[in-house]
Amino acid sequence: MKAGIIVYPGSNCDADAMHVCQEVMGFETDYVWHADRNFSKQYDLILIPGGFSYGDYLRSGAIARFANIMEDVNKHASRGGYVLGICNGFQILLEAGLLPGAMLRNNHLKFRCDHVNLRVENINTPFTNSIDKNKILNIPIAHMDGNYFADKETIKKLNDNNQVILRYVNKDGEVTKGANPNGAIENIAGIVNESMNICGMMPHPERAAESMLGSVDGKLIFDSILKHWGDNK
Amino acid sequence: MKYTANIYVTLKEGVLDPQGGAVVNSLHTLGYSEVEEVKVGKYMILELDASNMEVAKERVDEMCRRLLANTVIEDYKYELKEVE
Numbered sequence: 001m002k003a004g005i006i007v008y009p010g011s012n013c014d015a016d017a018m019h020v021c022q023e024v025m026g027f028e029t030d031y032v033w034h035a036d037r038n039f040s041k042q043y044d045l046i047l048i049p050g051g052f053s054y055g056d057y058l059r060s061g062a063i064a065r066f067a068n069i070m071e072d073v074n075k076h077a078s079r080g081g082y083v084l085g086i087c088n089g090f091q092i093l094l095e096a097g098l099l100p101g102a103m104l105r106n107n108h109l110k111f112r113c114d115h116v117n118l119r120v121e122n123i124n125t126p127f128t129n130s131i132d133k134n135k136i137l138n139i140p141i142a143h144m145d146g147n148y149f150a151d152k153e154t155i156k157k158l159n160d161n162n163q164v165i166l167r168y169v170n171k172d173g174e175v176t177k178g179a180n181p182n183g184a185i186e187n188i189a190g191i192v193n194e195s196m197n198i199c200g201m202m203p204h205p206e207r208a209a210e211s212m213l214g215s216v217d218g219k220l221i222f223d224s225i226l227k228h229w230g231d232n233k
Numbered sequence: 234m235k236y237t238a239n240i241y242v243t244l245k246e247g248v249l250d251p252q253g254g255a256v257v258n259s260l261h262t263l264g265y266s267e268v269e270e271v272k273v274g275k276y277m278i279l280e281l282d283a284s285n286m287e288v289a290k291e292r293v294d295e296m297c298r299r300l301l302a303n304t305v306i307e308d309y310k311y312e313l314k315e316v317e
Binding site: 058059062063066094095101102104105106107108109147149150151183 | 244248249251252255275300301303305306
């Protein structure tokens with residue numbers, strides 16, 4: 001499994017992602033600099049990490065989507081390679097049009113850094129196939145602009161195609177207003193594209209992949225990618 | 234020719250604007266109870282070269298669509314002025 005982690009000016013979860021991909025998962029992992037024109041090799045997984053690319057100027061992810069390397073990210077995505085965008089990475093995928101919708105400022109206007117409960121809505125994706133259907137995931141979030149928004153038509157399409165993979169829920173697994181940390185429409189925390197090789201999620205699985213960090217639920221996302229890759233290579 | 238573009242980007246009708254809501258609340262607290270709605274947006278001033286007004290307009294519109302506004306959630310409008 002070869003993984004590339006895109007590094008933009010302002011990325012700050014790239015080293016955490018590297019640690020999990022390389023040390024915890026054993027992937028052959030490289031950092032990929034945003035200004036490079038091409039990948040140096042063909043990757044199986046491209047991970048777009050969290051942070052504040054380009055200082056979140058204009059809108060989160062708005063400027064990163066025009067980085068040189070995005071052309072190869074697009075090519076990788078269109079040939080079916082896995083793309084995982086975490087937090088700012090999710091925002092970049094939305095701005096790039098690789099996933100539908102947009103991020104608004106959190107409805108309470110605060111930066112929220114907390115552990116949240118997540119219900120897995122579709123376990124038949126490359127990103128969720130190793131998760132028990134009834135398991136509630138405990139994974140942290142840390143963001144200011146995580147208030148996912150899309151028009152009614154898009155939301156209907158996402159629901160009809162089972163493209164919503166994670167929702168914020170309470171500890172009993174119920175979608176409630178109280179369990180929603182940012183105002184995201186229908187408590188959406190993570191989605192995939194129609195062909196399910198591109199995933200964007202606001203929670204940080206790389207911060208919950210070792211027991212000493214309090215939760216290993218995030219590792220299940222990486223386990224799923226590895227399993228899907230192993231089953232399909 | 235040199236042109237100045239004043240560009241206004243605001244959230245679309247129907248998209249929740251929590252910043253606008255917070256400003257309304259503050260204005261009400263200060264006694265400005267006549268305020269019914271506030272929309273918080275962005276104002277950008279661009280200076281550009283273009284062969285004529287038509288071209289400048291086309292270019293600015295494209296910039297708005299591609300980068301300056303996210304048309305999933307935002308509307309934009311602009312005024313173009315020729316600079317002497």
